[in-house]
Amino acid sequence: MADRLPLFIGGKFIDSESNETLAVTNPATQETLTELPFATQAEIDRAVASAKDTFSTWRETPTPERARLMLRYQDLLKQHQNDIARTLSQETGKTFADAQGDVWRGIEVVEHACNIASLMMGETVENVAGRIDSYSYTQPIGVCAGITPFNFPAMIPLWMFPLAIACGNTFVLKPSEQDPMTPNRLTELFVEAGAPEGVLQVIHGGKDQVNALLTHPDIRAISFVGSVPVAQHVYRTGTQHLKRVQAMAGAKNHMVVMPDANKDQVINNLVGSSCGAAGQRCMAISVAVFVGEAAGWIPEVREAMAAVSPGPWDDEQSAYGPQITPEAKERILGFIAAGKKEGADCLLDGSDCTVEGYPDGNWVGPTLFSNVSTDMSIYQEEIFGPVLLCAETPDLDSAIGLINDNPYGNGTSIFTSSGGAARKFQHEIDVGQVGINIPIPVPLPFFSFTGWRQSFFGDQHAYGKQAVKFYTETKTVTARWFDDVAPAGPNMTIKLS
Numbered sequence: 001m002a003d004r005l006p007l008f009i010g011g012k013f014i015d016s017e018s019n020e021t022l023a024v025t026n027p028a029t030q031e032t033l034t035e036l037p038f039a040t041q042a043e044i045d046r047a048v049a050s051a052k053d054t055f056s057t058w059r060e061t062p063t064p065e066r067a068r069l070m071l072r073y074q075d076l077l078k079q080h081q082n083d084i085a086r087t088l089s090q091e092t093g094k095t096f097a098d099a100q101g102d103v104w105r106g107i108e109v110v111e112h113a114c115n116i117a118s119l120m121m122g123e124t125v126e127n128v129a130g131r132i133d134s135y136s137y138t139q140p141i142g143v144c145a146g147i148t149p150f151n152f153p154a155m156i157p158l159w160m161f162p163l164a165i166a167c168g169n170t171f172v173l174k175p176s177e178q179d180p181m182t183p184n185r186l187t188e189l190f191v192e193a194g195a196p197e198g199v200l201q202v203i204h205g206g207k208d209q210v211n212a213l214l215t216h217p218d219i220r221a222i223s224f225v226g227s228v229p230v231a232q233h234v235y236r237t238g239t240q241h242l243k244r245v246q247a248m249a250g251a252k253n254h255m256v257v258m259p260d261a262n263k264d265q266v267i268n269n270l271v272g273s274s275c276g277a278a279g280q281r282c283m284a285i286s287v288a289v290f291v292g293e294a295a296g297w298i299p300e301v302r303e304a305m306a307a308v309s310p311g312p313w314d315d316e317q318s319a320y321g322p323q324i325t326p327e328a329k330e331r332i333l334g335f336i337a338a339g340k341k342e343g344a345d346c347l348l349d350g351s352d353c354t355v356e357g358y359p360d361g362n363w364v365g366p367t368l369f370s371n372v373s374t375d376m377s378i379y380q381e382e383i384f385g386p387v388l389l390c391a392e393t394p395d396l397d398s399a400i401g402l403i404n405d406n407p408y409g410n411g412t413s414i415f416t417s418s419g420g421a422a423r424k425f426q427h428e429i430d431v432g433q434v435g436i437n438i439p440i441p442v443p444l445p446f447f448s449f450t451g452w453r454q455s456f457f458g459d460q461h462a463y464g465k466q467a468v469k470f471y472t473e474t475k476t477v478t479a480r481w482f483d484d485v486a487p488a489g490p491n492m493t494i495k496l497s
């Protein structure tokens, strides 16, 4: 493994000139895996300049050629899915199965990008006036940049650069500094697939590198995924610098449990969706809303949660892995302590979690609170750990009211056997991604990732048709061809005739 992670600029992996570095560690052991350099301003400028130069040729590359690059790329990603997942597991601590899923959900977006010609088709109307036709083309916008979070180091970069590049843009990626080895591996495979020099650049770093991208005059669009405060900063700064911005942010996802739901399904799905990936998913369920007598199932949820435990990525018995950093673990323990202090009942406390053979891992055990009220910090903040809160409401209307009053709108779900309750929920809930008897309703790439309210800032969402709109501009042509003698005198009106 490299001692220091390279940047990727102008088609070459290069050693950064920066002296500022960060150790990338295995969160189960704290072992240093590699050193991450913080790219210098000159390197960022070179990366953007390379993308800008390449745009003039890449945008002229025939659309089917661009699609063929994606065809080769998705094939290579599939061939290497397991070795990417191994790297991903080491730097995130995710279980191997979960890491394979992270890679797979990214591959699906690349598969979708293979269809780019159909996705970029414009519209036509014949005879908008006498012998005049109108038609539109979809054209790429230029240099786009992507800034990604730690929790899906394969899937989220793959939400961004393949579609942007398939549209004819060039791209600068700034991956999370916590797990940058996976994005570098994705880049190596993109090169192997035949990506021309300068189409993709990867610069490493943290907030200074993000700010350099947000203010760079040659970047047209920014895709961001991360926490709410940073998403707000990215949206404000990027738009202030006249860029197109889509910023996917944090969440507090509720699952409504109706008394007519299948109890075993509810319990299994609550445990998996709250503790899976150590609760480090933006679509994790963090609040279970028990309606009426469904609250009687809480002791069984506790029992099922107590039966799962974290562990190392390569042990099949591990239900999930460690938190990404010691700081992330401390933050979660702070919330657990605050929840107890604020008066919630801690039915299961994962604060003192240990894993044999891994004394230095960032472990947090499954944690369950009941009697949670909406003014508590554990309810108001995204905890991003294996912590599930239980709320109780007398009926579906009050469950919907509770969720709609929460500022976040990323995902939600309802477990019920009533079509009427499900229909009412899907219609009235003020959340952008809804699951019916599905706890984590992440849409496939032919739809878009449609978080709402404080979970998203922008207009066009990630992947799917909306991302194609985000990465392109529409040009509308109105055309008339003469085959007769010009009429006498100039036409001074704007009316088409």
Ligand code: NAD
Pocket (backbone or CB within 6 Å): 147, 148, 149, 150, 151, 152, 174, 175, 176, 177, 205, 206, 207, 208, 210, 211, 225, 226, 227, 228, 230, 231, 233, 248, 249, 250, 251, 281, 282, 382, 384, 410, 449, 451, 455
């Ligand atoms: P983060 O906000 O700390 O970091 C995200 C990116 O922003 C990283 O590349 C980081 O280097 C950069 N960054 C961090 N602080 C910055 C600052 N002050 N100024 C400029 N840039 C900064 O997020 P994270 O901890 O890596 O990821 C977890 C968060 O991402 C959670 O809140 C989660 O809900 C959210 N998330 C949202 C989605 C979604 O689609 N809505 C998907 C995945 C993760």
